[in-house]
Amino acid sequence: MSRAEKLRAPRGTFDILPPDGRRRRELAGIAAELFDAAGYEPVETPIFEDTDLFARGVGETTDIVQKEMFTFEDAGGRSITLRPEGTAGVCRAYAEHGMHKLAQPVKLWYAGPYFRYEAPQAGRFRQFSQIGAEALGSDDPSIDAELILLLRDLLERAGARGVRLRLSSLGTPEARRAYSGELREYLRARESELSDDVRARLDANPLRAFDSDHPGTRSVVEGAPRLLDRLAPEDSEHLVAVCALLDDAGADYELDGTLVRGLDYYTRTVFEFTSDALGAQSGVGGGGRYDGLVEQLGGPATPGAGWAAGIERILLASERSGAPGPAPVFVALEEGEDARRGFALVRRLRAAGLGAEMEQAGRSLKGQLKHADRRGARWVVIVGSGELALRDMTSGEQRPLGDEGQLIRTVTELR
């Protein structure tokens, strides 16, 4: 008889197993607290969207749209795509639901799965999760600064190590177009030293040369003109205002004119947080301003800014936190004891707000104590023919308890 081949999770995906589920939930809890305090509302958009949304929103010349989307036809013949990022969907929802009629800015946050067909490696997956925020309807520099500081606070509270912030401005699309022409000329004059990839995109998107890790390209771009030196006065002023707010908040950052992002919708502010604790995929989170995106998707002219951070990367960059075990009380049964009594007791403990589990695999009392210890239980309640007994798993001390009421009082007090 041939044995069936063991099935595995698809390449670039992973299972979230204990204790990671708990760590992820803790991180989402920190994010929820920070966003609540800053007036951001949770939002959810579909996991798949019309392909056109990303082609128009993220940009035809980006790696994401050109080669990283999970796109397929549904049974009705429509081209749909698993979302590679969250901003386009949120802006679509803003336009679709006429959210420009609400008091502005509309501040939203989200967490969920995203999909990119990338070569898997440490910290880079084909299904990953992001926490993200978008603030729509205001171009005030305080929005940019607030968003940046929210991500900084999230990374700090999550315990991410070696975090650095790079900041720049991409100006207006017009300034960028003029600059692109200048940069293209500069690069073209040195074409033979560039990577094939950068050369192939010289026409469509010369700024991507700054993203390259090809040594020849890197040395060419070192001497290239910088967009930061070509900004229109109002864009420079916007950047200076963002920087002043970050300075007031005591945030460290590096102004870096070589910062380019892998999405086409950015205008003015762009930023990226990296962590030294990560390998090649050092970007933990990034974002920026996208003042033309809602309009590009058919909505009214609406400024916007936001960021997204990879949940897996934040956790990889953080010290493992010693999250407490699932339930502090374990109800053990003496041999021959009726499990119904234990079951009812567990329900009473839980109703009183105490985490409780019971023996459910037919172990001996000794086996149950060992199991409770492995589960990280703080106390074991022993249900037997005589009185209930409470065992402190840290000290090993055991004491009799009159009745269930006393048990609950005692455990609640000791807690």
Ligand code: HAM
């Ligand atoms: P992004 O820089 O493409 O921006 O992605 C944000 C973060 O998602 C990255 O910094 C990284 O932590 C994580 N990430 C991206 N791709 C992967 C992957 N393949 N595996 C694991 N983690 C990954 C955006 O997505 C924009 N929507 C951010 C934004 C919001 N801009 C304005 N608003």
